[in-house]
Structures are given as structure tokens and as C-alpha cells.
Amino acid sequence: MELNSRDQGQGCKLALCSLTLVLWGVFGARALDNGLARTPTMGWLHWERFTCNLDCEEEPDSCISEQLFMQMAELMVSDGWKDAGYEYLCIDDCWMAPERDSQDRLQADPERFPSGIHHLANYVHSKGLKLGIYADVGYKTCAGFPGSFEHYDIDAQTFADWGVDLLKFDGCFIDNIQNLEDGYKNMSLALNKTGRSIVYSCEWPLYMMPFQKPNYTSVRQYCNHWRNFDDVYDSWKSINTILDWTSSNQEKIVDFAGPGGWNDPDMLVIGNFGLSWDQQITQMALWAIMAAPLFMSNDLRQISSQAKALLQDKNVIAINQDPLGKQGYCLRKVNGHKFEVWERPLSDLAWAVAVRNLQEIGGPSSYTMSVTSLGRGVACNPGCFITQLLPLKLELGFYGWTSTLKTRINPTGTVLLRLEQKRA
Ligand SMILES: *[C@@H]1O[C@H](CO)[C@@H](O)[C@H](O)[C@H]1NC(C)=O
Numbered sequence: 001m002e003l004n005s006r007d008q009g010q011g012c013k014l015a016l017c018s019l020t021l022v023l024w025g026v027f028g029a030r031a032l033d034n035g036l037a038r039t040p041t042m043g044w045l046h047w048e049r050f051t052c053n054l055d056c057e058e059e060p061d062s063c064i065s066e067q068l069f070m071q072m073a074e075l076m077v078s079d080g081w082k083d084a085g086y087e088y089l090c091i092d093d094c095w096m097a098p099e100r101d102s103q104d105r106l107q108a109d110p111e112r113f114p115s116g117i118h119h120l121a122n123y124v125h126s127k128g129l130k131l132g133i134y135a136d137v138g139y140k141t142c143a144g145f146p147g148s149f150e151h152y153d154i155d156a157q158t159f160a161d162w163g164v165d166l167l168k169f170d171g172c173f174i175d176n177i178q179n180l181e182d183g184y185k186n187m188s189l190a191l192n193k194t195g196r197s198i199v200y201s202c203e204w205p206l207y208m209m210p211f212q213k214p215n216y217t218s219v220r221q222y223c224n225h226w227r228n229f230d231d232v233y234d235s236w237k238s239i240n241t242i243l244d245w246t247s248s249n250q251e252k253i254v255d256f257a258g259p260g261g262w263n264d265p266d267m268l269v270i271g272n273f274g275l276s277w278d279q280q281i282t283q284m285a286l287w288a289i290m291a292a293p294l295f296m297s298n299d300l301r302q303i304s305s306q307a308k309a310l311l312q313d314k315n316v317i318a319i320n321q322d323p324l325g326k327q328g329y330c331l332r333k334v335n336g337h338k339f340e341v342w343e344r345p346l347s348d349l350a351w352a353v354a355v356r357n358l359q360e361i362g363g364p365s366s367y368t369m370s371v372t373s374l375g376r377g378v379a380c381n382p383g384c385f386i387t388q389l390l391p392l393k394l395e396l397g398f399y400g401w402t403s404t405l406k407t408r409i410n411p412t413g414t415v416l417l418r419l420e421q422k423r424a
């Protein structure tokens with residue numbers, strides 16, 4: 001990257017264009033009043049990496065069992081994850097026994113969770129972490145275990161009694177959209193009634209979308225975060241599809257994110273098998289720009305030091321967790337859709353900017369932009385200090401209002417920048 005001050009005229013035009021692009025509705029939606037998720041929730045969730053593996057005989061180390069969660073809890077503390085901010089250790093589907101108990105309560109599978117969830121919660125709390133669990137608004141969970149329909153109060157109370165701190169509430173097997181909407185609301189009220197602080201993670205908009213436009217004012221009032229789109233897979237295609245959906249729908253969703261309630265583009269798959277290094281950087285950078293909950297789904301027992309450093313990058317996490325709590329957005333696609341520029345307003349008049357190279361052919365490519373085109377024309381007025389955070393941390397120095405910034409980005413990779421009015 002280099003400082004360069006050609007190109008002033010174009011910079012001004014672009015600044016105007018970005019101003020018209022990003023003035024959406026005025027934000028006024030009230031967040032769920034439980035005092036939680038003031039910044040996006042951070043933790044670990046088993047689904048993408050461990051799915052519904054029930055076979056503890058053949059695969060004792062990767063089946064869904066209390067042993068898996070106890071091992072992850074230990075590593076979250078010993079390997080710096082907790083210190084980096086990853087606090088919620090979360091169970092997804094497939095933890096339950098196939099039937100409720102004699103008092104109609106959900107129960108954990110007795111073979112795979114012989115000590116029970118209450119015991120696991122105590123263990124997780126003893127490590128200074130919090131425990132998340134999974135249930136479903138309908139008759140069954142997505143994997144066919146008992147659903148919470150007509151059991152919202154008793155299930156919420158069971159989770160509270162066990163000491164659970166987060167509920168991921170899925171949306172399978174519900175017979176109509178009225179029940180879907182009311183079910184999500186009723187569970188939110190049931191959690192509140194327990195008096196325990198429990199983060200409420202919803203999939204209401206995702207399941208509503210094919211039938212009816214979700215009412216995000218209402219979603220935000222009942223949920224701490226909400227999924228809008230398909231499950232993430234361990235593939236570049238999946239990450240790309242999620243980013244495309246988000247940028248295509250940003251006018252509908254970005255303004256609803258803020259302290260207490262967040263759009264959830266699903267888990268981080270960094271440290272697994274499907275993404276190249278540059279693609280892992282793209283996921284981390286864009287999840288920071290999107291103010292996304294950061295739930296890793298990977299195997300903390302076997303993770304490269306490179307992936308670990310990326311997931312624990314303090315400066316990138318600071319963007320994700322920025323207290324202003326405004327979600328970023330795609331500012332423009334440029335050069336025949338070869339590059340995408342995203343930006344996010346941060347506290348203290350700072351901005352984060354991510355430039356993606358969308359090409360899947362060739363080598364590193366350069367994209368030069370006028371700094372006036374960034375941050376609604378004010379990020380670098382009259383000047384700014386720019387730090388590159390990804391792929392490597394580099395102090396790029398001072399940029400005056402009329403200067404241009406040149407980035408060089410690997411195919412499918414991203415350069416993440418922080419623009420500040422004052423040097424920190
Ligand atoms: C329940 O809701 C009330 C009113 O919105 C709120 O003041 C209270 O803190 C909530 N309690 C819990 C445990 O979330």
C-alpha cells in the first residue's frame with residue numbers, strides 16, 4: 001500500500017455516491033431488555049465441526065458428549081480463548097435423550113451426558129465460562145429430538161435450573177408462521193420469567209423469510225441475535241453465499257443491529273478444512289465488519305497456530321466488539337465486480353474498512369481508492385491514520401483528505417484496515 005495524491009476529482013464524486021448509498025432508515029428499534037449481548041456474543045458452538053455425531057463407541061473423541069464439552073472448556077481457558085473474549089461454550093442439537101422424563105422435562109442423553117447438564121454447567125462455570133444449550137420452537141428439533149412446542153415454560157425453567165446461560169432456539173417442525181412467531185416470542189417471555197440471565201439466540205427470520213417478511217422491530221425486541229440465512233458450511237462457496245446474501249439485503253437488516261441485538265451470519269469455520277488461508281482471513285475480517293456473534297465451530301484440540309492467531313487477533317476482535325455497536329455494510333462493488341469495499345463506523349470517529357478481492361483466478365491484484373470515498377466522506381477529513389490489521393498488521397501512516405490508498409489483495413482474500421482521526 002502507498003500514499004498517493006492523484007485523483008482528487010474522482011474521490012469527491014465517490015464520496016457523494018457513498019453518502020447516498022448508506023443513508024437508510026432511522027434506527028429506533030428497542031432491544032430485548034435482558035441486559036445481555038451489549039456487544040456480539042463470543043464463544044464456541046459444536047454444530048459445524050461435530051454435527052450430530054452420536055457414535056461414541058466408534059468416535060469417542062468427536063461424538064456429542066459431556067467429555068467433548070469438558071475438553072473444550074479446559075482448552076478455552078488454557079489456550080487463551082477466554083482471555084481473547086470467547087466466553088460461551090455452546091451445545092447444539094443432539095444432546096437430548098429421545099424422550100422427555102416422567103415430569104415432562106427435557107433430559108440429556110444418559111449415555112453421552114452421564115453427569116447431566118447441571119453438572120456440566122457447574123464445571124463450565126468453574127472455569128469462568130458460560131454454557132449454551134439448544135432447543136427448538138417446534139414439535140421436534142431439526143435432528144428429531146423432542147421439540148419445545150407447548151413446553152416453553154417448563155423448558156425455560158429446566159434450563160434456568162441447570163444454570164444454562166444461552167439458548168439457541170431452532171425453527172424446525174413448526175406447522176405455521178403464526179406459531180413460529182408466537183413460539184419465539186413465548187420462549188423469550190418464558191426465559192424472562194425464570195429470572196435467570198439467558199442470552200436468546202433465534203432463527204425466527206430465517207424460517208419466516210420464505211413465507212413472510214420478518215418484522216425485525218419485533219425480532220429485536222425478543223431476541224439477542226437472530227439468523228437470517230442458511231447454515232454455514234466449511235467451504236468458500238458457503239462463506240461467499242452468506243456475504244452475498246448480507247450485502248444484497250443490507251438495507252433490510254443492518255439498521256436493526258445494535259447493543260442487545262445482532263444479525264447472526266452463523267459460525268466461524270476458521271481452523272477447519274474447507275477454507276484457504278486468505279479465505280479464513282476474509283471470514284474473520286467480514287464477521288468483524290458485520291458485528292456478527294463470533295461462535296467458532298472447530299476443534300480446539302487440533303488447530304493450527306496460524307488459525308489460532310487469526311481467531312485471537314485482539315485488533316480484529318476490537319472491531320467486532322466495538323462499543324458503538326453499529327453493523328457495517330458493503331459500500332460498493334468495483335472494477336466489474338472484481339473488488340468489494342465494506343466499511344463499519346466505530347467509536348471515537350474511527351472506521352473499519354475491508355477490501356475484498358473477489359477473483360478466483362490469477363495472483364494478487366491492486367485496488368486504489370480515494371480516502372474521501374470512505375467513512376461517509378468524514379473518516380479522513382481532514383486526515384486519518386491508517387493501520388492495516390489483516391492479513392498482517394502494518395502502520396500505514398497519515399493520509400490527508402485528498403490522498404489515495406493502494407491495496408494489494410490475494411484472490412478471495414481481504415485487506416482489513418482501521419482508520420482513526422487520532423493516533424492511538
Ligand atoms: C425481564 O423483563 C423485564 C422487563 O422488560 C426486565 O426489566 C428484566 O430485567 C428481565 N429479566 C430477565 C431475567 O431477563
Ligand SMILES: *[C@@H]1O[C@H](CO)[C@@H](O)[C@H](O)[C@H]1NC(C)=O
Nearest residue numbers: 150152178179180182183186
Ligand atoms: C403463546 O402464548 C399465548 C399467550 O399465552 C398463547 O395464546 C399462544 O397459544 C402461545 N403460542 C405458542 C405457539 O406457544
Ligand SMILES: *[C@@H]1O[C@H](CO)[C@@H](O)[C@H](O)[C@H]1NC(C)=O
Nearest residue numbers: 029214215216217218219221
Ligand atoms: C412490527 O412489530 C412492531 C413491534 O412489535 C409493531 O409495533 C409493528 O406494528 C409491526 N409491524 C408490522 C408491519 O406488523
